[in-house]
Amino acid sequence: MSLPARFTQSLLNEFEPAYAHLLRVARRSTGCAETARDLVHDAWVRLAEQKRGMPAPMADAPQGAPPQALRNPTAYLTTLAQHLAMDQHRKDRLQADYLYDAATRQHQSPRRVPDAAEHLMYRQALQALEQALATLPERARTAFVAHRVHGEAQADIALRLGVALNTVERDLMLAHACVEDALHRWRGSPPAGAGATSANATGRAMHRRRSLTALLGLAGLGCSGTLAWQLWQAQRADAAQWQAAQRSGRGQLPRYTLPDGSTLQLDALSHTSVTLTARTRTVALHEGAAFFAVTRDAERPFVVDAGPVRVTVLGTRFGVERLPGTGGVLVQVESGRVQVQPGPGWAAEVLVADEALRIAPDGLARRELATDAVAPWRRGELVFTDTPLGQALERLQRYSPAHLSATGAAAHLPVSGLVRIANAQAWLRALPQALPVRLHPQGDGGMRVEMATGAPA
Structure with a gap:
């Protein structure tokens, strides 16, 4: 997409008035409000990125006649939204075909069946393991x-x-050592660290024993039958x-479809x-924020770990954010219900639709009403409630290529309200x-906010 600078600016100016219309167009094309x-x-990000990459027009440059298409920028934006919807349809279809093919290949792939000798070998190994476990305290x-x-x-x-x-x-270390020793005795090999297995073993026996070691998983541990069978099944299930x-760049809000049908949308950065x-579906949120639409599966709970905080659900829609600063x-x-455990050993709390839980680093949790839209960044908005200015700017930094900062006492001033990400610069200019505070524009287009002269520190 390459457009004249004045045309791009005209489209950006028209974008907010046409926002509701564009949402309706995209929803008719996709059938999903979230995707729309x-x-x-x-579409806005593409236009904004192109505008940012253009040189500023010269003050004395001739104006000339505006491009013909500028007479109806809304029509151009509507066409752009429709084309993006078609691209999304193609991408979803390709992804669905890929997942179907992968599942088909996995289902049709031949499974190796152990021979009689391996059956006997496994049974002997499992007997040795059960006897070892019976000797434990x-x-x-x-x-x-x-x-x-x-x-x-x-x-x-x-x-x-x-x-x-x-x-x-200590008890687990004792049990692990006991099981490992039992496995070494069964194999006729020296204990761990005392040397390699016997060089006289045949290649086939070595292959079987290595297969068993891989199967058992814990220093050669794994099992079948009674307690041993439970342990092996647990290892397979894990x-x-x-x-x-998944990673997102600055200003990007990508959406991913997981093999179980759940969707994951990332905030910027x-x-x-x-x-x-x-038996499990686990997501680790390392940084930033994410919104989840989870497909219900009673056999496999969906777990999100954000540092020490663990969120567990079966099927619901919810957002998790690691708060900046x-x-x-x-x-x-x-929608739905989620269980939130603030940290190991802490009592879990259950949240229902339109509820939120804000968890401090020490594990203390404060229940809130989600009066605003959940994860409002999905619709290009941020909501601040008595948020320190420094943290608010750090949050906006995920969408700004230029550096935003607040220094000294200004960083601790509380701010509240709704900020449209597309109008972040206007919000910054209105801060004084x-x-x-006073604003100090930076050479890279960024902004530094300081306390105004004479203001109490």
């Missing part, structure tokens, strides 16, 4: 089964058994079936990683009218 907002925002065996089979956190095990966390850690990392297993986390629910 994404497409309209993408009861508390160590209980902790081992709870952690390895049921996936219970070590802190929760310590709380349930009434012992210190490091006691549970194996990643699909993994991916955000980073997540997704892992899907046979504070290290806190904000969870907002648009609401706060005792």
